[in-house]
Amino acid sequence: MQATSRKLISMLVVAAAITAAVLGYLYFVQNKVAPLAGVPIGGPIHLTAADGKPFDSASLAGKPFAVFFGFTHCPEACPTTLSELSRVYDELGDQAKELTVLFITVDPERDTPAVMKDYVSNFGGNIIGLSGTPAEVAEVAKEYRVFYKKVPTSDGSYTMDHTAVVYLMDRKGQYQSIIAYGEDHERYLEKIKQLLAG
Amino acid sequence: MRLFKQTLIVLVTVLLGIGAAWAHEYKLGDLEVVHPWARATLKGSDVADGFMKIVNHGSTPDKLLSVSVEFAKSSQIHDMKMDGDVMKMVELKEGLEIPAGATVELKPKSMHVMFIGVTGDLIPDEMVEGELTFEKAGKLKIEFMVEPAGSDKSMEMD
Numbered sequence: 001m002q003a004t005s006r007k008l009i010s011m012l013v014v015a016a017a018i019t020a021a022v023l024g025y026l027y028f029v030q031n032k033v034a035p036l037a038g039v040p041i042g043g044p045i046h047l048t049a050a051d052g053k054p055f056d057s058a059s060l061a062g063k064p065f066a067v068f069f070g071f072t073h074c075p076e077a078c079p080t081t082l083s084e085l086s087r088v089y090d091e092l093g094d095q096a097k098e099l100t101v102l103f104i105t106v107d108p109e110r111d112t113p114a115v116m117k118d119y120v121s122n123f124g125g126n127i128i129g130l131s132g133t134p135a136e137v138a139e140v141a142k143e144y145r146v147f148y149k150k151v152p153t154s155d156g157s158y159t160m161d162h163t164a165v166v167y168l169m170d171r172k173g174q175y176q177s178i179i180a181y182g183e184d185h186e187r188y189l190e191k192i193k194q195l196l197a198g
Numbered sequence: 199m200r201l202f203k204q205t206l207i208v209l210v211t212v213l214l215g216i217g218a219a220w221a222h223e224y225k226l227g228d229l230e231v232v233h234p235w236a237r238a239t240l241k242g243s244d245v246a247d248g249f250m251k252i253v254n255h256g257s258t259p260d261k262l263l264s265v266s267v268e269f270a271k272s273s274q275i276h277d278m279k280m281d282g283d284v285m286k287m288v289e290l291k292e293g294l295e296i297p298a299g300a301t302v303e304l305k306p307k308s309m310h311v312m313f314i315g316v317t318g319d320l321i322p323d324e325m326v327e328g329e330l331t332f333e334k335a336g337k338l339k340i341e342f343m344v345e346p347a348g349s350d351k352s353m354e355m356d
Contacts (some may be wrong), residue, residue: 072240151287
């Protein structure tokens with residue numbers, strides 16, 4: 001009887017250790033999304049602007065910018081994030097005149113440049129909507145470590161799971177920080193002010 | 199003390215009156231549906247989402263099976279979850295359980311009704327019709343109050 005309970009206890013200890021290891025690993029993996037020092041995030045962006053003309057991130061040389069990936073059939077994360085960014089433009093006024101926000105679709109099949117143009121017109125500030133071929137979008141998403149995936153819905157359509165982080169890039173086009181989804185407005189202001197000061 | 203009581207009664211009545219003016223609610227059997235609201239559509243997008251609070255005063259669970267509206271081709275009950283920095287949508291195809299005695303809130307950054315293929319526009323301050331179907335309680339006609347897109351308000355009153 002005692003032997004059995006000792007065995008049971010050691011099994012529980014092993015099980016607990018395994019659970020802790022798995023949780024620790026998951027925690028590490030999930031937090032790795034936030035970039036580590038020395039691992040470059042970002043890179044050249046070659047996509048199509050809302051007016052149908054090619055967009056090259058080289059045009060932003062010397063100016064800070066923010067990058068956010070989303071899609072126009074997005075009910076929640078995209079409109080709230082873009083509204084926050086647009087409020088930052090309102091509040092910073094002239095201070096923010098150098099800042100460009102790139103809103104890149106992860107659903108280029110539905111989000112043509114024309115759709116993106118209409119969509120970004122809902123928000124004030126200098127927000128550029130970008131689309132492209134699925135391959136072009138995939139390349140930029142990879143540079144920014146952005147995950148996205150189609151999820152079919154019962155009506156035969158689909159929605160997208162996607163990384164909902166705003167990447168803040170400095171004047172050299174290098175990664176400075178992120179704004180995580182749902183951060184409050186004060187944090188938006190603070191981080192963007194820091195970006196503009198750099 | 200009596201004066202205090204009377205004042206309190208008047209105050210509560212007035213406050214309830216004010217509350218009722220902007221927070222609409224519906225009853226169906228043991229279920230209470232509080233302040234259904236939807237976010238306005240954006241130009242270039244034909245999706246919107248709807249929210250509400252559902253209270254089950256009864257002693258048996260019920261389930262919200264579906265939501266139907268005339269202003270969209272399809273309405274689905276979704277849950278939204280953050281997995282690290284990734285936003286994930288999960289369609290609750292089997293419906294949404296409303297446990298006995300519980301309050302379930304559909305709110306921003308959480309569970310919501312997703313309207314897909316919205317025909318026409320949802321304009322702030324308008325009321326739009328919908329119908330909820332519960333497994334046991336049956337059907338309930340409601341109206342969603344339209345709030346501006348990007349609005350992140352959830353109900354702060356109880």
